[in-house]
Amino acid sequence: MTGPIVPSGTGLDSFLRSQMAGWPGEAACGICSAPGTVAAVGPLERAFAWASVTKLLVSLAALVATEEGTLALEQPAGPPGSTVAHLLSHSSGLPFEGKTAVAPPGRRRVYSNTGMEVLAAHLESSTGVAFAHYVQEAVLVPLGMSATRLSGSPAHGASGPLTDLLSLSRELLSPRLVSKETWDRATSVAFPGLAGVVPGFGRYDPCDWGLGPELRSGKSPHWTGSLNSPATYGHFGQSGSLVWADPAAGIALCSLSSAGFGPWAKQAWPALADSVLAAVAGT
DSSP: OOOOOEEESSHHHHHHHHHTTTOOSSSEEEEEEEEEEEEEOOOOOTOEEEGGGHHHHHHHHHHHHHHHSSSOEEEEOSTEEEEEEEHHHSSSSSOOOSSSSSSOOOBBBBOOOOHHHHHHHHHHHHHHSSSHHIIIIIIIIITTTOOOOOOOTTOOOOEEEEHHHHHHHHHHHHHHOOOOOHHHHHOOOTTTTTTEETTEEESSSSSSSSSEEEEEEEEEOOSSOOSTTTEEEEEOOOOOOOEEEEEETTTEEEEEESSSSSSSHHHHHHHHHHHHHHHHHHO
């Protein structure tokens, strides 16, 4: 990991860089609270691929559309019997890739790139606005994420710098784009009791998920830390990207990397989370 340290006055910048010293490739990482950035290290303005962290942009755009009245969570979308809420929570029955359902809606938590792509197409049809443009106007512009771009699949096609991901992280921690009621529903378990797989980490029963964000709940092992509260939610991507928000701790952590997800991340991410949470608790 290389790049400048941003002075924050908290003493956590050098600590954060030390925690990332053994990571492969180049990486940028930051911690924020609701008021703003607490610490940030690495090449902060470099655009990295976000991979599946893109899904958080898609879910936020869909939630904005529900508040505008152009979408409804109970609106049919996807396979027969599926709704917008099913697509957002990976419970529509659509597979990881492909358009043929592998389960009835609401029976299993089947992590699905296709589901997000179907959701984006449904939102585009409902609003009459190209999906990438809708995300731009509904999410990126209001949050000041001017360097983030969505191209290709709505499931994994975003790229942008850590500065923008920190803006998204603050939104996850203290939402401004949607109401508290909407966000509380989005970060509560959608269709409780469904078993499923978190790619790269294994099968969980239940595999709790919200309307876009994955919920930590009681999952173990997990890509967040052992010190993260069960209320933690977020997402990670195969590009080596991650973002989680822990409302109990009052902080969010995000990272982008040139090294794709692998065994290094399965060890480094939970260790980083625990170190950060312990350090923040001690400040």
